[in-house]
Amino acid sequence: MLEGIVQIGRALLENKSLIDSLIKELPAKDKKGNLYHVLKLKFSKENLELDVSEEIDSDTARKYLYIGTADGPNAPQWYAANNKITYFLSETLFNLTNIDFGEPLNQKLKHIFEKFYVDLGPGIKSKYRYALNLYYLDPNVDVRKLYEEYSKQNQGNDKGFLKVLEKQFEKILFENYEAKLNEFGLFVIYIDGEPLSKYEEYRRKVLEYKSSGEKSETSSKKEKSKDLRCNICGSTENLTDDLKKMKIKYYTNDKITFASELDPNKFYKNMVICQNCLNAILAAETYLDNKLKTKLGDLSLYIFPHFIYGEPLNESELDLVVDKIINSYNIVKNLKGVQEFEEKILGITDENRYFLVNFLFFKKSQQATKIRRFIKDVPPSIFDRIAEASKCAREIVKKAIQMNYETYIDLQKIYYLIPVKVSAGEVTEYKYILDFYESLLTFKPIEKETLIGKFIEATKVIYLQKNGYNINKDSLEFYILNANMLVKFLEKMGNLKEGNTLDTSKLNVREDIKNYISTMGYDEQQSAMFLLGILIGEIGNSQYKKYNSDKKPILNKLNFNGIDKSKIIKIANEVYAKLEQEKIRKYHETTYAEMKRLLDENLKNWKLNKNENLFYILSGYSYATLKTIMKGETENG
Secondary structure (H helix, E strand, C coil): CHHHHHHHHHHHHCCCCHHHHCCCCCCCECCCCCECEEEEEEECCCCEEEECCCECCCCHHHHCCCCCCCCCCCCCCCCCEECCCHHHHCCHHHHHHCCCCCCCHHHHHHHHHHHHEEECCCCCCHHHHEEECHHHCCCCCCHHHHHHHHHHHCCCCHHHHHHHHHHHHHHHHHHHHCCCHHHEEEEEEEECCEEHHHCHHHHHHHHHHHHCCCCCHHHHHHHHCCCCCCCCCCCCCCEECCCCCCCEECCCCCCHHHCHHHCHHHHHHCCCEEHHHHHHHHHHHHHHHHHCEEEECCEEEEEEEEEEECCCCCHHHHHHHHHHHHHHHHHHHCCCCHHHHHHHHCCCCECCEEEEEEEEEEEEECCEEEEEEEEEEECCCHHHHHHHHHHHHHHHHHHHHCCCCCCCCCHHHHHCCCCCEEECCEECCCHHHHHHHHHHHCCCCCCHHHHHHHHHHHHHHHHCCCCCECCCCCCHHHHHHHHHHHHHHHHHHCCCCCCCCCCHHHCCCCHHHHHHHHHHCCCHHHHHHHHHHHHHHHHHHHHHHHHCCCCCHHHHHCCCCCCCHHHHHHHHHHHHHHHHHCCCHHHHHHHHHHHHHHHHHHHHHCCCCHHHHHHHHHHHHHHHHHHHHHHHHHHHC
16 A cells, blocks of 8 residues: 555655645635635734635645644644634644744744733643634624633533634624635635745744654664664665654554554554655645545545556656546446546556556544555456446346436446445445445455345335435335346456346246346246236336325335245235235236246245345336336326
């Protein structure tokens, strides 16, 4: 993993400085297309003014040296450009006064802090102890009084006062400028008419902070050790194990069982790197956030190359490769058409260099990035293979249902076919879905029984309208059709083996049903369940017309926890009675007879489990229901 990341960092640092490589990109517009602005807190010797006139453009982040937040969840926040106002309302100026920038900047910062900030009391943590004195923006606001009123009701929760302060600041902002905080993409500190980011003393300290590791007694001892070498390049110079500045948590350094000899002072033996490699990693991590961060459903991930040969010499060459990878990924993530794919993905490989693709799934936790799964060394041809398999699966389904069907199986569609628990947009159970993607991307077998079990879990979510999942609850029928398409997709990808298809030439059912069974490759037992499902679907169609609603009592006969072999016989008998009750038995007698024949012939050697039984029953139900829906749409059209 680190080797590929260091390759990226070295290319970035070839023609530009570390500090330029750390600049984080800023979005210029919000989701509605409105331009973001810069909010400037302009401190002078006697006054504090707000300036809201500047719009964000492609140069804004560089102009104000925006590099995100200080490293670590509890690190003092002192950067003079931030995408949130909170730190400026509390700790930033205090923390700036604790850094030696030299004169006269030290004096300016000290004066501003003492004049424009209120000390809320010695018993409060320094992160929350100081508050911007809003009196200088609105003489009617008394910050100390606000805090006293807040603390009476919320004693001990000093952090919560920041919300009160922020709300009051936004009220002032709206009253004076008719603006809200969410209209600003960046907040910056000005001193005497200049952004603090322009002060050379400030820029020097930022670079020093980002590039140098903390020294300690154990660090000094380690530097003298002849046995220590950089874990990445092998260098013995300028080594450090202080890796807090790296945003991604590559290895464990907080559990004693991972320390050498179970000694808390010997974590360094797990990971020590030189300053050059550390700089490359810091530059690459910013690049990952700027260029290579994406989403797959509710999962966050980075996609980045690892060059086997032909390592890029500079950022331009790196950008060329990265653009090809991300464009190809985005196409197979939301596949609209294979023609588009073939036009845009052409040329991802390069005879002058060869690279593999890494997929790093992660979760942001405060200022840290925790790795959920690292899928390494995926050949770039995976994108072609996914597109081709998707095309084949779609054509199979279209042929099976004998209707035009525009849906493709793509990486995003897969996410919404496999049930995942989600809370507030955050995945809470992700092991299986990540196992699935890893198997898909690395051509490993996928256990069909387990996958179908996940399909059944999803049908329960849909049927019972359960909340807290990633599953679209609108249509059970289309879900099952797409699940079948995913099975065919995985067969074409090589993750699933194709089964033995039933010879339908002697099957006494409608030709369209024969076509579906043979096209989808169902065997005898799967076909028996499919036919049973068709009969349930036809009963449901009749009940739908009768009640003129979505109410289909026949579905109550199905146990969405799965149907074992003994229950199949009972349901088969109940279905026959329901066909008679709905007065449609004469239309489906031959289908019932063939279902019963296949069932009786296979009962002694039944191989399908309870989830598979239900899945193929629902596949038949889905087919019968969709045929009726499509027929109705055609007639009405």
